[in-house]
Structures are given as structure tokens and as C-alpha cells.
Amino acid sequence: MAGQAQILPGNLDLLILKAVSLGPLHGYGILLRIEQISRGALLIEQGALYPALFRLVRQGLLKPSWGTSDNNRRAKFYELTPAGRKRLHQEAADWNRLVAAIALALGAEAEEV
């Protein structure tokens, strides 16, 4: 599957927070949302999603609740808590800084050194 990138460990949490920040979702929904917002560029191991979700719930960043999915299945929905929202902003900012710095470094030309 060319054009797809494996996610670095730790970044999955950030992506989940981002996906959920756009509205409450169940696990499969989160998976689809990440695919959608990354335009299919990111590959997520489906099962690996759930340990990450449990971790975020334990950290108090997500709040789970049972509801009904579009196709009338009982499903567990996750939404962002205020702490989760704060964390998302912070980590997104961190990420952008990091990416900018690395991009800058990689774009350096010989005469700039």
C-alpha cells in the first residue's frame, strides 16, 4: 500500500484526540475519521486502537458512554473531556513546532551552514 505511513508510537493518542474533538465517535468511527482526515495516508492497526482508547480514558482525557451507532448497533462512544481538549491543543502545538523544526533542518542548503 504505497503512500501510506505507519504511525509513530505515541502519535496515535494525538490522532485519536483530534478525531474525537470533531464530535463523539465509537472506536470504528475513530478509525474511519482518522483515515478520512488524513486522506487515507495513515495506516492504523485496528486492534491497537483499543488499548490506546483505554489509556486515554484512564488519563481522564476521554469520556466513554454507550450509545447506538448509525446502523443501529450498540456501541461505546468517546468524547473529549476539558482536560482532553487542553491536551490536544498542547500536543498539536508541540507537534507543529517539531515538524517545522525538522522541515527547516531537512531543507537546509550547503551555503546556509
Place this chain on the structure above:
Amino acid sequence: MRFVASLRSLASSLLHRSQIEGDLDEELRAHIANRADDLERSGLPRTEAERRARIEFGGQERYKEECREERGGVWLASLWTDVRFGLRMLSKSRGFSVVAVITLALGIGANAAIFSMVNALLLHPYHFRDLDALVRVWEDRGIDEGYDARYVAPADAKELSTHGELFESIATYEIRSFSLGAGSEIQPALGCRVTANFFDVLSVSPTAGRLFSPGEEQPGDDQVAIVSDGFWKRRYAADPHLLGEKISLNGRMYSIVGIMPKDFDYPVPVELWVPLALTPEEQADRTQLSLQVLGRLKDGVMPDQTGAALANFSRRLEQDYPKTNAGRTMKALQLRKELYVFTLPLFLLLQAAAGFVLLLACANLANLVFARMIGRQREIALRTTLGAGRGRLGQLFLSETLLYAIAAGIVAITASFASVKMLRTSIPAGWTKWVPGWNGIRVDGNVLAFTIAVALGTGLVLGLATVLHASHVELNNTLKETGAGSVTPAKRRVRSALVIAQVMFAFVLLVCAGLTIQGFVRLADIYRGFQPASVLRVEISLPEKTYPETVKITNFYQQLVRDAASLPGVQHASLITNAPASNVDNETTFFNIEGQPALKAGEAPSADLQIATPDFFATLKISLISGRFLSEADNIDAARVVVISPGMAQRFWPGDDPVGHRIKLGTANSVEPWVTIAGVVGDVRQNWWNPTTRPVIYKPFAQSAQRSMTLLMRTQTNPASYVSAIREVSRQIDPGIALRGVATLEEEVNDSIAIIRIMGILMGIFGLVALVLSSIGVYGVLSESVAQRTREIGIRLALGAETPALMKLILGHALKLTAIGLAIALPVSLTISRAMTSLIFGVVSMNATIFAAFAAVLLLVALGAAYLPARRAMNVDPMVALRYE
């Protein structure tokens, strides 16, 4: 916030465990169903869509396990599962569990039993307020050894109590035996004369009545007594109206004013305390070191600060009273530490031995557990494949070994109630009554806490060792293999190392046990020359009131000895100040040798002083080396003579015969007369801790009578049958005299070395346990190695290997392990036994035979343990072996 959320998650996961498990299942199912819906929409048939969805999802069980771990509290929940699993394993392999629990229980139990002694004797010998501030003070003349010789001159004690720099308060006391009662009812009673503040210094109060008042230290106003709880219960059947009762002590009437609490037995278990009422002359005495001193340090004064201050104080006394105090230095030692002198080395040794037994038990169990791990490799591999992480596996093993350790701890604690009681009662009360805290040896909170800590510690160490050992399981090979699991060379080395360690511990323990037992036998032998089984001993103290002066004392004793000797069947009767094996040090004295320059006090020669009647040497079969024994002619009117020991002759007249030389007892300026050495008599070992070759001077009783003596009688038949006869003889002369310590000399000898015997027995038990455990270890490793090599052995047999060669192979393996263990153990046990020789006062001496014998025993046991596996190897059928696996 995060913390609260974690706690909530933990709590809910614990409270709603099954519901949460259900939720997790449902959530994952929903995910897969949703995915399958999408796949179906893209054109796949439903069954194919569901299959694809499941494959895409990945290992469900693994992710579930990860989810559980993320949720928190999983360890608690899974711990319960593990404990239940462990219990099932325990009951499933019952044989293994029994061996494991017994092995550990032996190790833990040994430690609990010895610790109960350490706890009672070293940590809590007394129950006084602020025990660490209590010190014993004595004047050291440079010649006194042991703690029987820790006394202070009355005037010096008085001066010290007004000194006030170090001490909050100073009490003085003197242990005395009294004749209690009057007429035919007379009985001996051990008592203590104490200053009025004695009980305040110790900070104890009576359960009934009052303490002494300072006014009662005046001679004449001192006829009051405080009695022990035991006195009240034994002699007066706990009579509630005891206070105010009158008792007769040494012919004087005393009224009882107080009763002390049950566990109060300071300085030794005595029956009563009376005021120490000294006359002004006695109080002013600086020549006799006659009183014992106990001080309570001021707040903030550390016990180790007292040395310099007391040295200064002694120097001042020396300047003020050069005649009496020259060469004396006051010293102080914490009450708690005074006891250590005697007991610390013994119990440290025992505790160390018990620790060795536990280590050995651990090594043994570790080996058993590791061996079983091999059988469980498939299980471990399966657990790993299903998502059990290293931590999770570790928890499983840890809870299993902890279960063993806890079970062993429970067994050990249950058994310790009986074994500790046995320990306490196995030494005759005659000896242990002098050991403060002995009756406090019991399984108390401290011992329980110690035992539980040891059990848990053992379980943890074993569990962690197992985790480390089992952590690298090769998944693919193990799961594919159909036969038993395999052992890597590294793991086999670990197990060999464990066996080597066991052999080492066993050897060290056996050598220590052997040396101790040999020491005991040697000690018992030392006294054998006296033929103690046919000697009766009786202690007598004449009261000052009825025997104020020498003539009356001499008359009483000479009459007693004459009458005792004329009893039918009595071969010899004699008197001695301090009979052998009394567990009391001899009095020591300075002396000067005529013709040699008089030396300053402290540098002058010194010797033990004994007073004896002529027949003493015949009574104990002590040989004559040169000159003559003491004789009846050496009476009060004759020239002053003494006889001395060979130790003294060799030290002060080397290469010369001391007979005819004259010495003077006391320091250079003493007023004692010159006495002539009349003879040299054979060496006598006074007590087990005294060297045989101490210099001893024997003075004839007729020339230096004193009130307290021991009567010795050699009898033709059983000496015990003369007890009533000697009582009657004494009663005929003076009905007011109480006889104490009536026993055969053999009983006395046995009592005096009882502690060594107990040590020998305990060490022997530890050594045997060690031997059994290490042979189990050798057997275990070799059986497994044979089982592992069945195929190899089969091939060897098929290729024509002879059975003797095979036998040699297996037995050689056992011998190699044992030999390595012995090679390591040899220097270790040499060091330890050298420490033992210096620690326990010459009881133990090096003995190459013991080393060689136990090395041989261990090698033989190893061969024996290897024999069964070797036979099994020889009986291997090549066909079966080759098909094996």
C-alpha cells in the same frame, strides 16, 4: 485530576470486573461487525466480510490483555487469578508442594527459633525504662577478667554518687545468701542488699507495699525487706496479708514492706532485697572492692562518653588515696551490653547457622522450582503467545513462590511455639536462672514479625529468581516441540551452581557443628579427671551475726569436715572457696615475689586465690607435681604456706622449682605476711571459659578461714544418697545454717556446660538438615541430567559403551559438583572456624580430622544421591531411548 481519574478507573475496574469484561467484548465485537458491514457493502459475501474484518483487526486476545493492562488495577485482579491458579498447582502436585513447604519451613523455622532467643536475650533482656541509659560501673585493677569481678570499693562508690557529672543517680548493691527462718525450718534464700534508691534507678515500683526510705540505710533501722513475686507465691501461697509479716534472716527479724512485680529479677533472680546498711567504717573502706554499682546516665550523656570522665575521676582518686587506689580505673558498660559479653558470640553464631540453613533451603527449592519450570515451558510459551507480558508472567511465578513461602511460614510459626518452648526448657533451670531474659524466650510479636518478614522475603527472592530464570523462553521451538522442554547450557550451569552452593553451605554448617560438639566433648572430658560422678557438693554461708570471728568459723567448718569424712562410705571430705564448674570466676589477688623488686599496683603479678582444706586435692584427684600438698599441720599457729598451680610455677619461676620461695599476697605495701610455697599441684580448669593454665594460689583454710565455702565429699556409692546425712551432720553442729546448691559435681559440670551442649545440638541439627537438603539437591540435578541425556546414553549404549564407563560418567558428574563445592567451602569454613575459636573462649579448636571427615561424608552422600539416577541411566534400553522424543 489524572490521579483521581486513575483511581476511579481502578475502583470501577475492581468493582465491576465482569461487567467491564463484557463491555470490552461487546465493544470489539461491534467494531468488527461495523467493519464487516462496510466490507459487505463493497461487495463481499457476509461470511467472507466477517472473516476479513476479524483478520484485519488482529489478535483479539492480545489487544484485550493490553486493554486490561491499560485500565489499571489489573495486577490486583490478576493476582487473585494467580493465587487461585497457584493454589490449584499446589494441590495438584502435592508431593512437590510438600517437599517445597517442608524445605522452606525448616529454614524459616530455624531462623524463627534462634531469633526468639536473640530477641529475648539480646534485644529485650530487661524491661526497664530507658534501658540504654543504665550502666554498670566497676573499678578495673587490670587483673580481673570476666564479669564476676566488677566491683567498687564502698568509699569510691560514695564519692562517685556525689560526683554528679555523668550520672543522674547511682545505686550500689551486693548479692548475699541468707539463712531464712529459724530452728529446724531454716532454708537458704538468695537475696540482695541494696541502697534505698536502687529501685528508683531502675525505675521499677512494687506491686504492693513500698520501697525503702533513705533512713533505712542506717544500721539498726534496716530490718525491712522487699520480697519477689516468686517468694510471695512459693513460700506464702500468695497470702494477701503478707505485708507487715516478720521473717528471720540470718537470725535477725525483718518486716516485709513490699512485693516486687513478677518479671523483676535484677541483678539476678533473688528472693528478697534488704537495705544495704553499712557501718561508718565499712562506708569508708577503699581497700576491698566489695560492692556492685549501677548508674543511670544523665539525659544527653552518651554511654561512650563516660570513659574519659571516669578515667579522670579515677586519676583524682588515685592522687587523693595513692595507697589504696593506685592502678585502679573506673569503667562503665551499658547494662544491655554487659550481657552481650557472654551471649552475643553464641547467638550470632547460631543465627548465622540458621541463616545458612535458610540459604540452603532456598537454593534447594530454587532448584526444584527451576526443574519444574522445564516441564512448564510449553505453558509459559503459550501464555506468552496469548499476550502475557514479562511483568504478567513474573507476577504469576511470584505469587506461586510466595504461596509456598507463606505456607512454609505458617508451618514454621506453628512449629515454633513448640520448638521455642523446647529450647527454653532444654537447659536446666539451675543454669538459665542466671541468664536475664531467658524465661522471656517466647514467640512474641517481634518473633512473628521477623518470621513473616523472612517468609515473605524468601518468597520474593525465590520468585524473582524464577522470573529471571524463566524469562527467555524460545516461543517457536518450545511450542513446536512435542517432548519435554529442553534446557539451555546456561540454565544447566545455574542449577549446577546452586548444587555447588548447597554443598558449600552444608560443609560449613557441618564443620561448625562438628567443632562445637567436639568442643563440648572436650570440655566434659576436662572435668572427667575429677571423677565428678562420685562427688557431692554443698555450699555453705555462715551468718555474720552468729559467726563474727575467725575462731568460731574455723571451728564450725573443721567439725563439719571431720563429721562428713566419718560418715560411712565417704572417702574424702574437704572445703574449697570456689569448686570447679561453678560458673563463677575465682577471686584474683596481686602478689609480690620475695627477692624481686616490688612493682607498682597494676604491674604487679596476679593470680587466682583459693582457700582449701588439705583433703581438697585428694577429693578431686588432683596430682602433686612437686613439694607437698597442704596438710593438717598447716594450722593457725604454724608457719604460713601455700601451694600453687603449674601455670603459676611456669610463669613466674620458669625452669626453676618454686618450692621454698616466698611470696606476699596483695600489693607491694600490703601488711600480709610472707608465705612459703610448699608445693605445686596439678592444673584445674575452673570454668569452661577459663584457660587451664591460669596461675592459682591455694591457701590452707586453717590459716585463713572465711564464712562462705563449698563442701566437697567423695563417696563410694551414689553421692546423691548422702544428701540427708550431710544435712543431719550440719544440723547437729548448728541448726541455724542453711545448705545451698546441694548437687553432685557431675550435675554441676553438666549444668555449667549446658549452653555449649545446646549449641552443639542445635548446630548438629542444622548440619543434618543441611546434609539432607544438599543430597536432595545433588539427586535432583543428576536425575534431571540423566533424563535429559537419555537419548545420548542410548546412543552410547548402542555404540557399545560399557555400563561401568556410564556409571563413571554420572558419578563423576556428582563428584565434580561436590568437589567444587568443597573447594569453595574449605577456605570459608576455615575462616569461620577461626572466628569461632576466638569468639567462644577456647571451646572450639581447629581439627583437621573434622574437616576431612565431613568432606568425605559429603562426597559419599553425593555418590549415594547420584546412584539412583546412574542406575536409571544404565537400565536405559537403547531402542526406547533412540525412539524417545
